[in-house]
Amino acid sequence: MAHRFLMKEIALQAGLGLATVDRVLNGREHVREHTRQRVQHAIKELEKQQFQLSTSGRKVVVDVVVEAPQRFSDEIREALESELPGLHPAVFRPRFLMQDTMTTAEVVDALSAIGRRGSHGVLLKARDVPEIVAAVSGLQQRGIPVVTIFTDIPQSSRIAYAGLDNHMAGATAAYLIGQWLGRREGDVLVTMSSERFRGEEERGASFRDELTRRNPKLRLVDASGGHGLDRETEKRVKRAVDADRKIVAVYSMGGGNVAILRALGALGQAPKCFIGHDLDKDNVDLLRDGKLSAVLHHDLRQDMRSACHSIMHFHKLLPASAVDLSSSVVVITPTNIPQTVEHRFASVRPAGVTQST
Template identity: 25%
Template sequence: MKKVTLEMLAEKAGVGIATVDRVLNERGGVKPETVRKVLIAARAAGLQRLLPEENSHPWQIEVFLSSLESFFFRQLAKEFALVANNLGYRKITLHRTLVPESEPDKLAKKIKQSSNIRDGIIVFGHNYPIIYEALTYCMEKGVPVITLATDLPNANRLCHVGINQYQAGRTAGLLMSKSRTTPGTIIMVSGRVDFHAHIQRVAGFRDMIEQRAPHLALHEVLAGQDEPDKIRSLLNTVLKRNDNIIGLYNTGTGNSDISKILRHYNLDKSCLYITHELSSVTRQLLESDQLDYTLDQNAHHHATSAIHIMLRHLEQGYKPDTYSDGNVDLRIVTSENMS
């Protein structure tokens, strides 16, 4: 009987030799329909060896997150690990990779490399052309990508999982406008002004204030860039010159420093203070009545939704809606409803 070779099976199945090798040796990273084709070809050719089961390998999924030492990303990394552990090692192998937000070239390169060995990719990335290019590369290779937390409009991806950042800004603006009924000035402190999430939050906040509270004056945005020294310098400069600050909205990090500065100018009780995420810092500020509201993105919901949508797509071919399937509900947290 003629020896059955990898080349013969690859030709019969209509795939590459490397794919046949991955299937027969259970290395993963191959779609179920492709696995099925290879095994059918192997059986038809009379390959004399124990063949793997069609769905025996765990799905190989890589999650790219920011290496920024913020509460949200630390929590996201933990939540993804918990979801994978609950599903079990036979179901999924989760690979977590942290990349600095300031290095889009590095992230794009890693995304492309990952598409050669993973079944699916979940990525937090910003609005850079090279990231869009990397996602298109994945699409052309047939590797599904889910974007996370920060939207990349019109990118080639399976869907987006996250809150509506513009709506989050409008929510902060609504809380501010309903709470501040007398004239005064509102300060906006932004994280990275070139990042889509912060741009959308500021735009939503501004639009709501202009729409609902014409009696409130919006100070020009303080571009804190998530840098403590810059946030302190900008805020000190404004507060020294203006004695009618009645509200502050912070889209990014630096809440501990902002709170200290407000206390220094005796504004910690009179200035309505709104920010994002329920971290250990914001929790303490809420408890001590130095912070009024924090808008939490719910890291757990991000992780569970992204993984479950990805698995449903890989196993059933499900095509999610770009936004509605992965929409995460924003949670408004006060000192009374922390959990």
């Protein structure tokens, strides 16, 4: 396997022992395919980071552990990698573990493994459950700081949270739906990927309180638990929306919006207002097509910069005053999609062709 890095660098990046990396690089037998792929991936990540190594600064290895659909994981990775060149005086070297779904045991095992092999910090998006709270405490006891990203674990020993103000986001969604619907009666479909994700749970509670205050005649229909994955989300929507329901609006907190629209279409439902979260490719296409009324957006790059600055402050590389604030809610409609996002997700569809949902 061709490479230009020291074996100890590859081992550090992959989180493997030197002997294991040696077996992989020399093509020896009795190496699991998963291990071989980890080494290959580590080399690719080192190649991406190569240009940074010429700058002076402390090398900071940070582990990014994320449970989220791939479309959002890709956004997180791109946001972090875009920020790496500007994180002076440190040189960050991220190691990624990102999966659509992870059991509590898998997250705990991953955090325990990080604790054993060592790390300068962990950026964590996981569920707020006692076992993960305990695992975060275990890292803290080893001197490894944890920053929660996009969904918080507030009772843990994490050093900071970086992400959207979820209480504000839920209230904003309720305000927008109230403005769109006026005095119209009916049912509002709400979906979370999982109630164990504290950020979405906080959005949901704030949304319910504000919507009840503004329009008590609207009834909530909950189709949560699909983890933002299309197939499971579609099933849960079809299960929740019976023939007596009249869905006039949707607030999707956890993604899977193409699947939500497909399920509602199959049930003969056409909501007047649909509020989603995050400017991933699916949501940008749905905005362009008029299928989403608005997306509640936050600057992922700013959030990842804030998370890294918190790690740097922990290691006394930055003063507290230099740590960025997390991003605020920005309402995106079909008329104000940022040009940078339009460029990234430039549609290849012929003019006049509408994406099917």
